Amino acid sequence: MKKYTEINDIKNIPQTITEAIALKKAPFEHKSLGKNKTLVMLFFNASLRTRLSTEKAAKNLGMDVICLQISNSWNLEFEDGTVMNLSTSEHIKEAAKVIAQYADIIAVRAFPTLKDKELDYAEVIMNSFSKYADVPVVNLESSTAHPLQALADAITINEFNSDAIPNVVLSWAPHPKALPQSVANSFVNMMQKLPVNLTITHPEGYELSTEITKDTQVSYDQEEALKNADFVYVKNWSSYTDYGQILSQDSDWMITQHKLNNAKFMHCLPVRRNVVVEDAVLDSDNSLVINQANNRTYAAQVVLKNILENL
Amino acid sequence: MKKYTEINDIKNIPQTITEAIALKKAPFEHKSLGKNKTLVMLFFNASLRTRLSTEKAAKNLGMDVICLQISNSWNLEFEDGTVMNLSTSEHIKEAAKVIAQYADIIAVRAFPTLKDKELDYAEVIMNSFSKYADVPVVNLESSTAHPLQALADAITINEFNSDAIPNVVLSWAPHPKALPQSVANSFVNMMQKLPVNLTITHPEGYELSTEITKDTQVSYDQEEALKNADFVYVKNWSSYTDYGQILSQDSDWMITQHKLNNAKFMHCLPVRRNVVVEDAVLDSDNSLVINQANNRTYAAQVVLKNILENL
Amino acid sequence: MKKYTEINDIKNIPQTITEAIALKKAPFEHKSLGKNKTLVMLFFNASLRTRLSTEKAAKNLGMDVICLQISNSWNLEFEDGTVMNLSTSEHIKEAAKVIAQYADIIAVRAFPTLKDKELDYAEVIMNSFSKYADVPVVNLESSTAHPLQALADAITINEFNSDAIPNVVLSWAPHPKALPQSVANSFVNMMQKLPVNLTITHPEGYELSTEITKDTQVSYDQEEALKNADFVYVKNWSSYTDYGQILSQDSDWMITQHKLNNAKFMHCLPVRRNVVVEDAVLDSDNSLVINQANNRTYAAQVVLKNILENL
Numbered sequence: 001m002k003k004y005t006e007i008n009d010i011k012n013i014p015q016t017i018t019e020a021i022a023l024k025k026a027p028f029e030h031k032s033l034g035k036n037k038t039l040v041m042l043f044f045n046a047s048l049r050t051r052l053s054t055e056k057a058a059k060n061l062g063m064d065v066i067c068l069q070i071s072n073s074w075n076l077e078f079e080d081g082t083v084m085n086l087s088t089s090e091h092i093k094e095a096a097k098v099i100a101q102y103a104d105i106i107a108v109r110a111f112p113t114l115k116d117k118e119l120d121y122a123e124v125i126m127n128s129f130s131k132y133a134d135v136p137v138v139n140l141e142s143s144t145a146h147p148l149q150a151l152a153d154a155i156t157i158n159e160f161n162s163d164a165i166p167n168v169v170l171s172w173a174p175h176p177k178a179l180p181q182s183v184a185n186s187f188v189n190m191m192q193k194l195p196v197n198l199t200i201t202h203p204e205g206y207e208l209s210t211e212i213t214k215d216t217q218v219s220y221d222q223e224e225a226l227k228n229a230d231f232v233y234v235k236n237w238s239s240y241t242d243y244g245q246i247l248s249q250d251s252d253w254m255i256t257q258h259k260l261n262n263a264k265f266m267h268c269l270p271v272r273r274n275v276v277v278e279d280a281v282l283d284s285d286n287s288l289v290i291n292q293a294n295n296r297t298y299a300a301q302v303v304l305k306n307i308l309e310n311l
Numbered sequence: 312m313k314k315y316t317e318i319n320d321i322k323n324i325p326q327t328i329t330e331a332i333a334l335k336k337a338p339f340e341h342k343s344l345g346k347n348k349t350l351v352m353l354f355f356n357a358s359l360r361t362r363l364s365t366e367k368a369a370k371n372l373g374m375d376v377i378c379l380q381i382s383n384s385w386n387l388e389f390e391d392g393t394v395m396n397l398s399t400s401e402h403i404k405e406a407a408k409v410i411a412q413y414a415d416i417i418a419v420r421a422f423p424t425l426k427d428k429e430l431d432y433a434e435v436i437m438n439s440f441s442k443y444a445d446v447p448v449v450n451l452e453s454s455t456a457h458p459l460q461a462l463a464d465a466i467t468i469n470e471f472n473s474d475a476i477p478n479v480v481l482s483w484a485p486h487p488k489a490l491p492q493s494v495a496n497s498f499v500n501m502m503q504k505l506p507v508n509l510t511i512t513h514p515e516g517y518e519l520s521t522e523i524t525k526d527t528q529v530s531y532d533q534e535e536a537l538k539n540a541d542f543v544y545v546k547n548w549s550s551y552t553d554y555g556q557i558l559s560q561d562s563d564w565m566i567t568q569h570k571l572n573n574a575k576f577m578h579c580l581p582v583r584r585n586v587v588v589e590d591a592v593l594d595s596d597n598s599l600v601i602n603q604a605n606n607r608t609y610a611a612q613v614v615l616k617n618i619l620e621n622l
Numbered sequence: 623m624k625k626y627t628e629i630n631d632i633k634n635i636p637q638t639i640t641e642a643i644a645l646k647k648a649p650f651e652h653k654s655l656g657k658n659k660t661l662v663m664l665f666f667n668a669s670l671r672t673r674l675s676t677e678k679a680a681k682n683l684g685m686d687v688i689c690l691q692i693s694n695s696w697n698l699e700f701e702d703g704t705v706m707n708l709s710t711s712e713h714i715k716e717a718a719k720v721i722a723q724y725a726d727i728i729a730v731r732a733f734p735t736l737k738d739k740e741l742d743y744a745e746v747i748m749n750s751f752s753k754y755a756d757v758p759v760v761n762l763e764s765s766t767a768h769p770l771q772a773l774a775d776a777i778t779i780n781e782f783n784s785d786a787i788p789n790v791v792l793s794w795a796p797h798p799k800a801l802p803q804s805v806a807n808s809f810v811n812m813m814q815k816l817p818v819n820l821t822i823t824h825p826e827g828y829e830l831s832t833e834i835t836k837d838t839q840v841s842y843d844q845e846e847a848l849k850n851a852d853f854v855y856v857k858n859w860s861s862y863t864d865y866g867q868i869l870s871q872d873s874d875w876m877i878t879q880h881k882l883n884n885a886k887f888m889h890c891l892p893v894r895r896n897v898v899v900e901d902a903v904l905d906s907d908n909s910l911v912i913n914q915a916n917n918r919t920y921a922a923q924v925v926l927k928n929i930l931e932n933l
Contacts, residue, residue, distance in 0.1 A: 059349070102919060270385065274392070282404070290409065583710075584705075
């Protein structure tokens, strides 16, 4: 792996999942691989799971880790040719090249505006780091993608799957705030590359980009979609077509124990209890959310390991 | 030790003090003990001494340390059954279980509201982490207790004591802001378990919880209380009975060199000079405040060492 | 080296530059030197390059590093004898002595007020740490000096110089915000100690302190000053005489490719493109800004190495 900004950067997903599960059994076996290597993690937004799991993964590999809440420092400029006499005090060209002087791998979290669809889907921050930093870049959740989460999810499904081809449903659920499409986008991308039967269900108006969904089946009828589901991945996102808007807060879309039947419940967390999903689901044995969170470490570790091996 | 959220978690205090003093002489002797173990430190509030001393203690033992200013991330929900459609975005059940996936020990700082006595004295945050995280929890100062400070204080008294049974006085002193009772509570708890003669002195209305003071002698006459004192521990706290209120800012309660006589002066720091205590005391050889701060490292280290040995 | 708060702390600058360049070739060769040693970095202000490069330098030497954004904690008191009943909650006397309990070296960043010239030029924060902390102190940019930057600049000039005595010009350039004189001050200090021919050019009113400039030639004619320059170091600073004020935003002082001719362009970064310097310069091979940023690591590393060797 040369970088991990999108799921396509993984050449062989089943093999990567197998390798991650091996790392989970022996997390410290490659501790010399990261010796004298530094991971610089840049956060334009807050982070809990991603911060902790990625830092732990890097240290499991023997790397040094430096975390920087870059929003506390200064505003970066991303446009070419700008006269920088307003609020931005450093251009991404310099920032990325400079940080690459101190890092063997740079990892970046940068959320979308949810106001400007073209800007967000152009992935300006992530792509600028990839373009100007001459070290590998890892996506810690960008405007439109969360590939480390999707890899952790794939590992988790692999661990709990007992069917040849499981039925996986991605269901939208209500939320009081406008959220990115990134987790949903990456989950769909990932599932499309695995031997699963994927269905997406959401209210009308919540269609994801057709460049993401391609020919995946979409249903506006949650009950119908959940029938025979083995894994139900639940996530809120704001509208892609009516970009960044909340079109529905319909609590009928909340996931209940009754709706789930015996399917496994998945969510990337943080999750709002009794809004997105009722307590009974999260507190049941069918909830995989803690397993998913645990697998974040090994998703990050397999990615960092593969990048380190290609430095 | 299985955890250290309260002083009762130490089975044998004199032996723990002896062990801490041994660690102070050879801080790096157990560096292999923490190998491949991670301490995650969560700060709901600012920290200087606790942050630095605990991180140093953990690294002295060879641990990896990850610090998270959790107030920068998002608001946690602590109530059961809530419909989380307001400002809290993650429930402590998930947060604690998730963080425990990345940590071998979790350390938490969380100050009181000073508005809701029942809530504060229920120690909701600390107890929730203990309940839901299946790794040991260390208290970095909670709503009502600061057991690492009290252990450092006990070590310091042990180092400087020359009497069989020293006279120890805990004296309230004025302060412009409403402060928690946590340091005072834990100091009293700790002294009650050691061979010292403890007196508490404060203005009327500043009585600590009787569950803390038990049969410890309390005096409203500071001058009387300080007579024959060997160690004078000074600290402001807001009222427990008139919860969180400042009832007095009477500068007659400020500690002076004259009042101290030859007693040793102790304070957990930070301290407001010439409000809590006059310059002459802090700048004299009778001040033990820097020694106390130094012993914070070995208090934390002996606790972490004992927890690591029981993992 | 006993400390590095000012350039005078380096006894032999050419030898230090040589040693830094050797470290650049073999950065991990002294990894046992910092074993069980802790660098505590305190930031009163935001930092990107200094934070990353100094942390990397310390880890290259095998040190543990603890970073604290101290502005997030509490306000320190620097005056003697104050009755601390207002906004400051800890005196530098305690803070510095306490932090020294946990650190083998303390590094401090603290910007000027740009309002009170005497206060800023008294270097109260840096000097107080030096006075009260009984461990070595490193300046990560103070009110009036940035000696690590100046050392990185000297290393860079050494690497790119082909003349016996190069012509070095420090040119003021416009900027929309009032900036410190620290980088300019330290660059002048450093160049005065090296075999270079230094000229300073700026609009009238931007004279640096005569204690800094001494007998260095100063010109108000940028074009004249830039003639035959080998290295052009560009930096904005606010007025020293009319303290902290912006007297000019004259874009005629912006550095262009045409003005530079074949001289090497230097800047400490962050730099505002097309305000301080035009894109064409930064994007050309004559720009050394990324090399300077890279050398920040080895400037910090040679300083920390020399301090560690003298502990």
